[in-house]
Amino acid sequence: MPDTRPLRADAARNRGLLLAAAADEFAEHGLDASVTDIARRAGVGKGTVFRHFPTKDDLIAAILIDRMEALSDLGERLCEAADAGEALREFLTAAAMQRQERDLSFLAEASASLNEVGRARDRMLAAVDALADRAREHGMLRDDVTGADVFLLMCAPNYVAGYVPDASPDLWRRYLQLILDGLRPEGARPLPATAPRLN
Amino acid sequence: MPDTRPLRADAARNRGLLLAAAADEFAEHGLDASVTDIARRAGVGKGTVFRHFPTKDDLIAAILIDRMEALSDLGERLCEAADAGEALREFLTAAAMQRQERDLSFLAEASASLNEVGRARDRMLAAVDALADRAREHGMLRDDVTGADVFLLMCAPNYVAGYVPDASPDLWRRYLQLILDGLRPEGARPLPATAPRLN
DNA sequence: CACTAACCGGACCGGCCGGTCAACTTGGTA
């Protein structure tokens, strides 16, 4: 970070408008919402988009990073919570609420190669790992489930609910609950295949 | 169906090649694999694709219908099986294996409007409903889960596993097992939101 | 107020993609 002088007032405002507009547009039309539409929604010229984010992928990455950073903060805070099981549920709920859109993949194929995304993801993965470990120690999480499993399953409730045309906006909660029940040690049967490594 | 005279020999063969090539290409590159690539992979000119399938959506629909029909057959057969719980697992396993690619959505937004797709989906949904009912009666499925829930969750294991870069090809089995455990009555907590309607 | 570096906007470019079409080839039949 050699030269980090502050943005001009209008530029900073536009950057914010763009991030918000892009998030909305991606939520509605998936990752292939057009840059032109995003610019229009933000009330800004298309050139401005590319001034702030050299590439569409960079724009996506910026949104991803924002969200993952926020989730990391929350996760680290929740590690202090008394009830480890409830902490995990709260974290997954927040994760699902943050992204009601389908398909804004956390691993973001293309942009996963950008280092910043990777770093943000690793931090979040660490937070999830810690939450999972604590929950497991308190007997709220089955022994054979890893943090990586939880990380991957984070996206599932929204994905599943996303395919119902006129779904209740709370439908994802239903599938989150189902998944949480599957993660508990009670009726656990042994899992096939080994847990994936994510870094 | 006014005029259904049989295809010429070469045309029939090409149609088969195309369906196979398209399935492969979609598996590798998602739904936006290009028609040109599909044609090349099938060893056929692009025009031939559009002779058989007036629209790319029709091609997708044809694949979808094939698969759903096959799953419906299997599902209806499995309704006779002795072990209702095992029948459900077998069905979901077959469903997951049939589509290792991510993102070939069963409800296929665009083409969902085509009547044939809707009909095939309804038939499959009926089969899943029957399987779920039997499993529930045998105490292998929690009371508050509907066939529609199971239908939607069918896609989840592949989706989740699809985000792991160099995953074992069996990774989806892991998440299928987790979901199945969540579907069992043992540790069930009440589900929020009402089950979705799909037709 | 005057000056300038930062910023903005939108016409423009090349490339790709779904879809068309007219010239050509070929499977089936009498």
Place this chain on the structure above:
DNA sequence: TACCAAGTTGACCGGCCGGTCCGGTTAGTG
């Protein structure tokens, strides 16, 4: 074998999309 409808092909078209660029605007400073 001779014929033609069915089938095939790839050049071509219009439209869209990510990304560029330069003339005009504006925020901040002294």
